[in-house]
Amino acid sequence: MKHGAVVSAHYATPNMLRTIEDILGLQHLGVHDAGLPPMADAFDTNQASWTFNAFPALVLFNTQLPLAQQEFEQTESCCCHSKADARCGLVGSED
16 A cells, blocks of 8 residues: 555445455456456555554454454554443443
C-alpha cells in the first residue's frame, strides 16, 4: 500500500477481485472482472517492507469463536473498545 497517499480512483468489488486474482496469479473468474483494471495505483511496488496489525471485529467477541486472549487485549486498549462499552458491540463488566 502507498503510505500517506490518497487514491481518488473509483473502485468497486470487481476491481478488488481482479487485484486479488492478479496478486495470487489466478485466472480471471469471468469477463466482468477480467475487463476491469486492477487497483495498481494503490500499491507501491518499490516499498521494501511494511507491517500491519489485524484485530478481530468487536462483534466477534460476542460469538463462540476461539479468539486468542492477546487479540482481545490489543483490541481492548484501543479507544472505546472495552468489555463494558456497549457502543462497540461488547457487553460485559469490567474485571
